Amino acid sequence: MTATITPVLDQIDRDLPQALERLSALLRIPSISTDPAHTGDVDKAADWLVAELNALGFSARKDATSGHPMVVAQGGAAEGPHLLFYGHYDVQPVDPLDLWESDPFDPQIQDTPKGRVIRARGASDDKGQLMTFVEACRAWLAVHGSLPVKLTFCLEGEEESGSPSLVPYLEANRDALRADLALICDTGLFDAQTPGITTMLRGLLGEEITIHGPARDLHSGSFGGAAMNPARVLTRILADLHDDQGGVTVPGFYDDVPEIPDELRAQWDGLGFDADDFLGRVGLSVPAGEKGRTALEMIWARPTCEINGMISGYTGAGFKTVLPAQASAKVSFRLVGQQDPHKLRKAFREFVRARVPADCRVEFHDHGASPASVMETSHPAFEAARAALTDEWPKPAAFVGAGGSIPIAGYFKSILGMDSMLIGFAKDDDQIHSPNEKYDLDSFHRGIRSWARILDAVSKA
Amino acid sequence: MTATITPVLDQIDRDLPQALERLSALLRIPSISTDPAHTGDVDKAADWLVAELNALGFSARKDATSGHPMVVAQGGAAEGPHLLFYGHYDVQPVDPLDLWESDPFDPQIQDTPKGRVIRARGASDDKGQLMTFVEACRAWLAVHGSLPVKLTFCLEGEEESGSPSLVPYLEANRDALRADLALICDTGLFDAQTPGITTMLRGLLGEEITIHGPARDLHSGSFGGAAMNPARVLTRILADLHDDQGGVTVPGFYDDVPEIPDELRAQWDGLGFDADDFLGRVGLSVPAGEKGRTALEMIWARPTCEINGMISGYTGAGFKTVLPAQASAKVSFRLVGQQDPHKLRKAFREFVRARVPADCRVEFHDHGASPASVMETSHPAFEAARAALTDEWPKPAAFVGAGGSIPIAGYFKSILGMDSMLIGFAKDDDQIHSPNEKYDLDSFHRGIRSWARILDAVSKA
Structure with missing residues (x-):
């Protein structure tokens, strides 16, 4: 050789x-x-x-x-x-x-x-x-x-x-x-x-959701209180995506998530992964995922839901008392095991639709899907x-x-x-x-x- | 004359x-x-x-x-x-x-x-x-x-x-x-x-809050699950600001909110305000404020909390699997009666701080305050x-x-x-x-x- x-x-x-x-x-x-x-x-x-x-x-x-x-x-x-x-x-x-x-x-x-x-x-x-x-x-x-x-x-x-x-x-x-x-x-x-x-x-499921409310941006004085604010609707939907234990609340989300085989877990344990150092290098200290899981599991073997971006209303310098006509967010899920991205996209959209009040409508944009390997x-x-x-x-x-x-x-x-x-x-x-x-x-x-x-x-x- | x-x-x-x-x-x-x-x-x-x-x-x-x-x-x-x-x-x-x-x-x-x-x-x-x-x-x-x-x-x-x-x-x-x-x-x-x-x-209290999480934007694959996402923290705070009845949940918020005098209420009732038309002209139909209040009360005599703008992460065309380093929102309160904007700013900031987890910090920016007249x-x-x-x-x-x-x-x-x-x-x-x-x-x-x-x-x- x-x-x-x-x-x-x-x-x-x-x-x-x-x-x-x-x-x-x-x-x-x-x-x-x-x-x-x-x-x-x-x-x-x-x-x-x-x-x-x-x-x-x-x-x-x-x-x-x-x-x-x-x-x-x-x-x-x-x-x-x-x-x-x-x-x-x-x-x-x-x-x-x-x-x-x-x-x-x-x-x-x-x-x-x-x-x-x-x-x-x-x-x-x-x-x-x-x-x-x-x-x-x-x-x-x-x-x-x-x-x-x-x-x-x-x-x-x-x-x-x-x-x-x-x-x-x-x-x-x-x-x-x-x-x-x-x-x-x-x-x-x-x-x-x-x-x-x-x-x-891990696999990936990407979604963009836009909540539409009033027909146009409104003055928050003239309409505030009486008119539904789509940013309020969106934040409530996004906040609902995680429970207090760090788990994702979309129904059926964990159905096809396997536990790691014992031999693989033993191999990973032997790698000497330093979670404090891993998080510390980016200014963090507490693993943010599901309680009871190690940081290495959270990133290699557990599914996630993340807000990758969101925007609504006035975001420039200073202040604008606007009641925005719409609010949108880019949301992605990292998938593991046999989680089916298409089934989960459907479940996510149902989860969102169930939280959209009468005076708003939601628009979805598909940003791709792939299962875990x-x-x-x-x-x-x-x-x-x-x-x-x-x-x-x-x-x-x-x-x-x-x-x-x-x-x-x-x-x-x-x-x-x-x-x-x-x-x-x-x-x-x-x-x-x-x-x-x-x-x-x-x-x-x-x-x-x-x-x-x-x-x-x-x-x- | x-x-x-x-x-x-x-x-x-x-x-x-x-x-x-x-x-x-x-x-x-x-x-x-x-x-x-x-x-x-x-x-x-x-x-x-x-x-x-x-x-x-x-x-x-x-x-x-x-x-x-x-x-x-x-x-x-x-x-x-x-x-x-x-x-x-x-x-x-x-x-x-x-x-x-x-x-x-x-x-x-x-x-x-x-x-x-x-x-x-x-x-x-x-x-x-x-x-x-x-x-x-x-x-x-x-x-x-x-x-x-x-x-x-x-x-x-x-x-x-x-x-x-x-x-x-x-x-x-x-x-x-x-x-x-x-x-x-x-x-x-x-x-x-x-x-x-x-x-x-109505008076006005303007606040901008920025939640800082990781030291920089992170890859949501490499870090997602283990690293705290400030957009998740922010949406939970914003979602908590209203209860299911449309009321504002900041402690003490309604302490100095008077009921409208009967004679003024009678005068307003006589104006023939058409709430369906008022909301219908901007594409809405359901008064979004506190349950049990008329739309005219909601805009003239009741205080509000509105998200005027929010931004986090990637908001351009397409998709970016980023875990954002920060998330911010402009929030304003319309005030009535004897509500004290300075007291409420303090209460709001305490409300927010109580919801910021260990790995995040919050920054506030004062965008003015005035009481009702x-x-x-x-x-x-x-x-x-x-x-x-x-x-x-x-x-x-x-x-x-x-x-x-x-x-x-x-x-x-x-x-x-x-x-x-x-x-x-x-x-x-x-x-x-x-x-x-x-x-x-x-x-x-x-x-x-x-x-x-x-x-x-x-x-x-």
Whole structure:
């Protein structure tokens, strides 16, 4: 194994400055998929990746969808295992912009007390991560001239906006995309020294509700008291979503929520997760979920309901004595086990409708749904990858859970009949979806080396 | 009386087109007092009024305050009653701008099914109203050369932003401003045919609360469940403010709320207020306040609590799975009887603090406070004005209540020891504080004529 991999790792080490320059070029493209004003930028990022992959000898193209394009590329060995690599090149919005210490789309290499980082929107989620795999292929090709596996790339441009085109695209391209195993790089390290292969992912149900009351904004003096205020209706609905024990009150919400198997619980207990540190780093101290659950359970194995945004009436400087005509909120649920997002969407809407008084009406907007995923770890690639990661990092790799939702793994299983191996190098303090997002250069460097080792190990498994 | 007033009324009728042009010039100045970006425009509106009043022979000036300037003018008869006229030249913000059918600061004369209107921000509240008095003086001066009363103008530029400079200004200028009676033109007709003299005004208490949770916006997948969401905390606090009977739950809130005297209730019952029509015109049907109260009581004689605005997290297009770092709301209370705004602010803050969990902190912002006012109607000017209004309008004038807050009346009483007579010509459908604000030309025209008749009647009372 050493004869094959050592020169590749050396090449990766030598080429790191150039790899960072390439990542910076991609980060400069503000590919915010949820904002129609950035449609052209999302397309530009896709073009950039197509050019990169073609330059590496892959047959790459931009496939149109009803939304943002899919970047697809094929190449690698004619024989051996066929892997599909998935990442996404779109990014989250950047507001509140005034909290960024530098331009979110002008990447900066910075020294921090925990090491060097590259700071920009998408540095960690997911441009930095997907480039670890691209750079591993580049180094392998530079040393060996050809890859040890057959490879398909599938890089999405709508992951941060609910992936509306993903399922139709996978359904329309089953044969072209089906591989032996998918590699997904959109998850994190367990800690700075311990890599993880994520085997449990929460699902996601996104809803937007708007309560309409009076036909127009009213003067709160002329009408206040007599006229129903939709903000009052909305806050009551949102307040009702949790009970005093931190549980979610939508009827049937916990019907399909399993308890964690004892062996998995024992493995998690052994990870030494420090809840005080996890919360302390973001200025908190008390786990906010269901009473009687550990913080790790709350984020890996328990479902949630969160208000992601809400707005009503006058929110500018000063004061306006307006009685607003409408009030709206974006609400999401993280799902686990066998919770059915479609059944829960229906239950949520019934829950809301039951609380809307005669003089108001409610409007719903569907912001996507995906069930939770639990990976099948019996595929030999899982053990091979675990050993390869253990070779690269200070501590042994572990099978872990993840609080975030990566619905693609579920779709690869249900549509393409393919298992997924989720490996990523992000850290909890990467501030993804927040101002000042960063990616550790250590994550980037070891991430590239990890993928080279995994390609080697999986090709021999 | 006829010999004095008839030629003035004729002059008003002839001069109406020019009066409308002058009003339009004032309406073109976007004097939004709550928005620092419009500070220069507020000043420009003050200069415009100073020039107008000087041109009419008053000694007018712009008095600096710590905020926007006060326009003060003096003139009129050396003998006879001394009246102080109050109006305000600042206006509300115009958002949501996309709901305006024309530029809010480009006044349009329009024909509507209910008659001609002038449409612009401030057309009714309060530029159109204050100009009815200026134009009455102009016509009187054109016909008679001098006014029948001694007159002081006090025109404010901060009424729509909580009047922060008003009390210090009144306190510093007691002697210059004290008159026999104040005339305040910032209220409405009871209906299109019935003028009102407002003798009860609700007070106002404005508060802004911000709940701070995590140190930064978090990813709702990585942290959701374990991290406290301040939007969840805020909605629970806001939802708790009302009970199931529509009452406000802040402890002690109703301690100083009197029942309406039987004779006043009988008078109000006689007005034939049509609650179905009042609510129906804004798309509502069910009085939303305390159960067992009439809609007229709810807006004239009962206190309220309203959410005027709230914001948290991501509120743009699409969806963002963010767990917000903070959530805030603007909340106001309309006060009646002897409710003490300072005592209630304290009670409200205690109510909020008691509901803030360990991992959050709350920040309060004071947006002003004024108690309710009940006028002393024994001054002979009240009966004189009632008769003068009855001469001008199709139906007899009535003493009425008002849901809105005009704290100036209370300050004139407490600081200058002066009673106030509140007379205005706005209509419920003027859409003040809302998009497409308008003022009926009938209100403007009869309003000018009404003031001429009132000047005549009061000078002889």
